[in-house]
Amino acid sequence: KRQVILFILCVCVCQTGSETLRYSLAEEMERDAFVADVAKDLGVSLSQLAARKARVVSEGNEQYFRLNQNTGVLTVKETLDREEICPQSDVCTLFFKVFFENPLQLIRGEVEVLDVNDNSPVFPEKEMVLEISETLSSGSRLPLESARDKDVGSNSLQNYSLETNSYFSLNLGTGKDGGKYPELILQRQLDREDQPEINLLLTATDGGSPPRTGTAQVRIVVVDVNDNIPVFGREIYEVRLAENSPPEQLVVRVVAEDLDEGAYGKVRYAFTQTSERSRQLFQMNTDTGEIWLSGSLDFEEAKKHEMVVRGMDGGGLYAQCKVHVEVLDVNDNIPEIALTSISGSISEDAPPRTVVALFRVRDRDSGDNGRTECAIDGELPFSLTPTFDNYYELRTEAALDRERTPEYNITITAMDWGTPRLTSQERISVQISDVNDNPPEFTKTIYTMSVKENNNHMLRIGSVNATDADAGENARVSYALVPEQGKKPNVSINSENGEIYILRPLDYEEVRAFQVAVSATDGGSPPLSAQAVVRVEVRDENDNAPVVLHPLPNSSAKAGELVPRRALAGYLVTKVVAVDADSGQNAWLFYELAKATEPGLFRVGLHSGEVRTARAVSERDAAKQRLVVLVRDSGQPPRSSSVTLSLTLVEGFSEAHLRVSEEAPTGDVETPLTFYLIVCLSSVSALFLITLIAMVVVKVRRVRRMEVETGLAFPKITEESNSNSLPHSYLYDVCFAAGTVNSEFRFLRPLFPCFPSGLPAGPGDQRSSVCSQDVANLGEPGD
DSSP: OOOOOOOOOOOEEEOOTTOEEEEEEETTOOTTOEEEEHHHHHTOOHHHHHHTTOEEEESSSOOOEEEOTTTOEEEESSOOOHHHHSTTOSSOEEEEEEEETTTTEEEEEEEEEEOOSOOOOBOSOSEEEEEEETTOOTTOEEEOOOOBOSOOGGGSEEEEEEOOOSSEEEEEEEOTTSOEEEEEEEOSOOOTTTOSEEEEEEEEEESSSSOOEEEEEEEEEEESOOOOOOEESOSEEEEEEETTOOTTOEEEEOOEEOOSOGGGGOOEEEEESOOHHHHHHEEEOTTTOEEEEOSOOOTTTOSEEEEEEEEEOTTSOEEEEEEEEEEEOOSOOOOEEEEEEEOSEEETTOOTTOEEEEEEEEOOSOGGGGOEEEEEOSSOSEEEEEOSTTEEEEEEOSOOOTTTOSEEEEEEEEEESSSSOOEEEEEEEEEEEOOSOOOOEESOSEEEEEEESSOOTTEEEEEOOEEOSSOGGGGOEEEEEOOOTTOOOSEEEOTTTOEEEEOSOOOTTTOSEEEEEEEEEESSSSOOEEEEEEEEEEEOOSOOOOEEEESOTTOOOSSOEEEETTOOTTOEEEEOEEEOSSOGGGGOEEEEEEEESSTTTEEEOTTTOEEEESSOOOTTSOSEEEEEEEEEEOSSSOOEEEEEEEEEEESOOOHHHHHHHHHGGGSOTTSOHHHHHHHHHHHHHHHHHHHHHHHHHHHHHOSTTOOOOOSOOOOOOOOOOTTSOOOTTEEEEOOOOTTOOTTOOEEEEEOOOOOOTTOOOOTTOOOOOOOHHHHHHTOOOOO
């Protein structure tokens, strides 16, 4: 029954300047076997162990250990076989490093793999055949093939034993390298005729507990006399071979001479006491002694090979020599870049000299062939800083800007110093994380939008747009109105897309334009913002009908305007004045005659609103005329208003009045109207006084002769005043409206003095008997 004794030695943590952890572990331990409590040995709490992302990295390509971040326990990943890991070493040490982040820390460690007795001694051949001359003298020593035990120390090969016989005893010899080998000592003379062949069992025993053994059959053939042994020309053959030597290359030729003749003088060569790996790499010609290279040498695997060559003659006598092959290193290994730690993302506001990655460069060659250097390709804001044991830190060298370069693909080139120089590359991708260092930017500083008046509620009139050069939440822009103290906004804004909406209907006649300030704020911390101005222009709609200012639509005058029956074509009767609260084309007004008592008697100016006679007034025309004037604007659809004019055709206006009325359209618009008014007022006042005195005198003298006259007689004045004013017989009122010319006025009423019939007229006057009651029939003047 095979038993494995497991040795777990105490954990030795050596607090040296380099903080190296040293442990030991027996081989053949099961998977996940306990090695050490690293967290306890380092004095690191389990929370720190996980927070700092502690991990173990073994040197070389194989990873033998794993570190549990939750317990801090170091365990083996797979069962360790010391003979496989360190086949030619008495001491087997595995090196590892413990890496911590935040901050970056590296601690060396080593685990010595202790040997257990899990391998039995093994002879190269199961049967060893010795041909011995019968004349061999007693006490002669016959070396035998040594057994090999992969274990080391006390578990290695310790002793040989030979089954009991009458011819040979066993002795242990010690070679120059300290190794033990068995040899037979002849105790008494052999006799081929008595016993031509002797079979013995050779047993090799190691020092394990329990010990392990291996056996080989020794067959001794007794031959005739052969009294000369082969002799090699040199005891040691030394050869130097480059590791890139091609297979089948001749390494060396060993020669042994035998003075015997015939079969006893023919020497045959073979390897003995040679490792299995050397037997795989080298091949011997048994007849010529030539040693050929049969495999590929590797300096990094084994720097030298030692072989023992035995030359045996036909009589069974042999001699041995050693062949030492030194393997020369050539630059056949490229540098290897092994990333230990890397930060996949780094903030753009990281200060210079921030560590981004940690890596190691390894070249398995030696000398200058294994000496390496590193560099970064291209002009990048990064640099390499060597630390120790060929470790390098990748650090930032300058300020970073994500908006300019969001990602860096860094190519690290490692180059050795061999000839030719070999290189390798490793590409590292570093993402630059965003910080909120850019405020939003509007596409315009002033946005101009327009809307028609009388709009609907929440009508969209446009949008503003702002962009942010940052990324993620830092680039998410929200919009808002900048509040104005004491003002109620007319618009609202969609905080997500910047669309502008009118809150309520607008009136162009009240508000023609307004502006608001809009802010765009990003989602960073702290948030950054920018402002723009939105100007809203209100477009006019034809929503106001024309308003007639003159004559007033609700005027209560019954007589209205007086038109003399002797008026000619073009006589100015009155002027309709209207305004429209709209603007532009919507406020352009047109006047037209919608309805008239005599359709062909009057006309209205299309643009001026002047009411004039279209032809001379005739006696057949009715005394009362009614006109409906329509005022229409130019909007779409057009709006209109109307006003009704009442005209009275009267007789008795003076020739001067008619001439003034007829000449008014062609009169000089630059006549000083104020001067005319003063003269007219003076004349009217004087005329009033004279008339009053005359009436008193007439009443005293002709009281009984006064008669009521039914007809109206207008005085006839043949001359105008020197100042071009109207005759003294008329009282008039001048009314001005915006846009009228100086010649536009209207007559209110003439002064009709009542004279008794038969009263003679004064000099220069023409009178008619007028009844005051008839005058009242003419109606009151309009305002």
